[in-house]
Amino acid sequence: MGLSPRQRAEAAEIAAELARIARSGKVLQGSIVTRRTHCGRPGCKCMADPPEPHGPYFQWTRKITAKTVGRWLSPEQAEEYRSFVDNDRRLRELLGRLEAIGLATLEADPRTRRKT
Numbered sequence: 424m425g426l427s428p429r430q431r432a433e434a435a436e437i438a439a440e441l442a443r444i445a446r447s448g449k450v451l452q453g454s455i456v457t458r459r460t461h462c463g464r465p466g467c468k469c470m471a472d473p474p475e476p477h478g479p480y481f482q483w484t485r486k487i488t489a490k491t492v493g494r495w496l497s498p499e500q501a502e503e504y505r506s507f508v509d510n511d512r513r514l515r516e517l518l519g520r521l522e523a524i525g526l527a528t529l530e531a532d533p534r535t536r537r538k539t
């Protein structure tokens with residue numbers, strides 16, 4: 424089945440962005456989180472009124488099967504790798520749009536049996 428001109432244009436647009444991200448090689452699964460902690464030691468600034476927590480500390484985390492794995496990052500790393508994580512998210516969005524085109528093509532195919 425053929426794609427409509429509009430779908431073809433959208434696929435080309437997606438391909439260009441996919442290629443741009445792939446060429447950068449800057450793709451990282453998971454997320455980067457900011458943590459501020461309270462150590463609980465009496466007299467520490469984190470227990471003062473108002474409390475001043477420790478940090479911020481930065482952590483990259485990702486899920487491997489059911490387990491979350493993490494690495495501590497320097498503030499500089501956190502800033503740098505945030506774009507890697509954003510790129511990964513964008514790749515998934517773009518793949519989702521491609522899959523939607525495939526689904527629309529199948530649904531529009533006259534040979535596809537109607538749901539009953």
Ligand SMILES: [Zn+2]
Pocket residue numbers: 461462463464467468469470477
């Ligand atoms: Zn403390």
